[in-house]
Amino acid sequence: MKKVFMPLVMVAVLSCIPYVGVAYFGMGYLFGVIIPYLAVLLFVAGFAWRMYDWLSRPVPFCITTTCGQEKSLDWIKHQKLESPATKWQAALRVMMEVLFFRSLFRNTKAELHTGPQLAYASSKWLWMGGLAFHWSLLLIGLRHARFFFIEPPLVVQLIERTDRFFELTLPAFYMTDAIVLAAITYLVARRLRDAKMRIISLQTDFFPLFLIGGIVLAGMSMRYVAKVDVLAIKALMMNLAAFSFDAPGSISPLFYIHLFLASVLAVYFPFSKLMHAGAIFLSPTRNLANNSREKRHVNPWNKKIKFRTYSEYEDDYREKMKKAGLPVEKD
């Protein structure tokens, strides 16, 4: 179980670093200004580099995975999402994948029963857990816009108002906070519960989950448990958004734990499996149109073939062919 505890210990150590640094050595400037800037720089540069790398790879053939009727004769019903024929249909399919995890919805589970008999059944838990996790993270991220804008965009305000719909506690309770915690718990438990999953899970699978869990817990405890000075935090975040290097005011170390773990996540992002966020748009099995019968795909790195047509051949040998009595097309 080393591969489960090592990431846990790493996240614990990572959250101790800013606490010690700020609470005992007054390194608020390092953890509040320098490290966040470096992290964002590395995130943007790393993300762009990874995307550039993938985008510059040639995709010679369309290797679309399909699971429906491709575009054919008029009277055969074409399944536009399962077997997209145009770029727009393919784009729609990618977006359905990104927003609703469409192919995970088809997840199946195999079970061996006595008999022996192998049974397959639909298994939607991972789809539900993943959807809850990703959507909560998206909404939580958007909600954070209130720290970066004087007046956040209307969409964000609507999201925020919906999120605290229950009005349970006095800094209003956000339902996405509970959902993301439940989803992380499920996603960790899923990897631990089943022996097959335990074997194929790696440290790099647990680390991001624990890291995001740590960020969420630090953020939630700032809001619901140990209150922090929101005004100083907003001033710092507005400064960061304006690329200013002003020193932060006095803010509780808990905030620096949250910010530092988020910075670590940003740095870790481009170099890890978290790049699936960008890669999903580039997966050639999803984003290409299944039009190999309509359109000729030529491999761009194939050598130019020098063809020799019959008319050229005849031009070269016409006289000899005539002498030998062979028929020629042109005289």
Added chain:
Amino acid sequence: MMHKNTLIGLVIVAMLAAAAYLATGAETRDASPAADSGTADSTVCIYPKEYMQTHHMQVLADWKEHAAHEGPDAFMKTPDGRRFQKDLATCLGCHDNNRFFCFSCHNYANVKPNCWNCHISPQDLP
């Protein structure tokens, strides 16, 4: 086996009873002193400014709960012996000298508390 289940059942019943007892707050009920109407000292807040900046919402939530349960008996005693009626009006008694007192920070931090769903906001007063 039957014996064990009975025991578990008894433990659960005992725990529920204890929880109910704690939830009603019966064990912490002190003889509430007659409400002597001590006028609030309006020069100093109930807690230090730094504490109030970060924790005022918690204080208000506690006050709301106590006031709802105890009504006019809901008083709070500061460490230096001053007594305050647990009421939003106690806060506004001092803090309404600036009608933007609540709103300047809340607007800046984009916080929209639900106080004014029921209470009249100082901004709505003439």
